[in-house]
Amino acid sequence: MSTRELSLRERQRAQIRADIRRAAFRLFAERGFDAVTTEEIAAAAGVSPRTLFRHVPTKEELILGPTRHAGTALVSLLEQRPGREPPDVALANAIVARTSAFEESDSAQWREAILATPQLLDKVTILNPGDRERIAKLTADRMSAAADPDTRAGLLVQLAFAAADFGFQRWVRQSTKNPRPLHVYVSEALEAVKSRRWR
Numbered sequence: 001m002s003t004r005e006l007s008l009r010e011r012q013r014a015q016i017r018a019d020i021r022r023a024a025f026r027l028f029a030e031r032g033f034d035a036v037t038t039e040e041i042a043a044a045a046g047v048s049p050r051t052l053f054r055h056v057p058t059k060e061e062l063i064l065g066p067t068r069h070a071g072t073a074l075v076s077l078l079e080q081r082p083g084r085e086p087p088d089v090a091l092a093n094a095i096v097a098r099t100s101a102f103e104e105s106d107s108a109q110w111r112e113a114i115l116a117t118p119q120l121l122d123k124v125t126i127l128n129p130g131d132r133e134r135i136a137k138l139t140a141d142r143m144s145a146a147a148d149p150d151t152r153a154g155l156l157v158q159l160a161f162a163a164a165d166f167g168f169q170r171w172v173r174q175s176t177k178n179p180r181p182l183h184v185y186v187s188e189a190l191e192a193v194k195s196r197r198w199r
Contacts, residue, residue, distance in 0.1 A: 017055045020045040022109060024062040029112035033063070033120070063120045066102070066110055071131025074098050078138050087142035087153070091135070091160045092190040099164070100183040107182050114172050121172065127161060156193070163189040 023044035027036040038059055042052040056062055077094040085093070102110075114121060127135070140153035167189035171182045 013055065016045075016047060016051065018106075020047065020052055020056055021062055021065070022106070024059070025109040025113035028063070028116045029109070031116075033059070033113075033117035060120060060123075063110075063113060063117050064123055067124050070098055071127040071135075073101075074127070075131055075134050075138070078135060083142075085142075087139045088156060088160070088194045090142060091139055091156065092187075092194055095160060095164050095190060096183055096187050099168075099186045100181075102182060104181055108179065111172055111179075111182075121169075124168070125165075132157060132161075159193050160190060163193045 020041065024036070024041045027041060027044060036059075038052055039049050041059070041062075042049045045052065056065070074094055077097050078090060081090040081094055114124065136154045136157045139157055143153055164186050167186035168182065170189070171180070171185040174180065174185075
């Protein structure tokens, strides 16, 4: 199979996943998470239930999915930050770049779906333990410190993601009148973490 065919296939899969997510978010916002069946989501997305499950293993994954792969993207973004950038600034910039990458219209639908699914809100997390460990190592490297004995790198990562989560929670709960984008809330929260103490 050629690279062009593979990329076409990947784009088609991504489009199907996006269609499924949009249909699910709309239904969750209208009727609530528990009231919507996977069959209804499949029908609203114009796919069979079998196709839905090939792309999304569970209904819960539709809500949690947007952040599940964010950690891997964050590792890559942090690796790409200029070497001269201080660790706190590099980490904050990588997080803001990732949250800025979400399409605003998709983010708004996702936010509405989350509000209709409060029982899943505490499960929404950007980092899995492996990604957190890799980001702590990259941060320690920027500090010229060993990741294990030096707690500053791990603490900075914890604080940065606690701030990002705080920004995320504010974004979810903001007034629906004149909503602001996710990355604005995250940027504001991360400003509190940036400090010369990390350099």
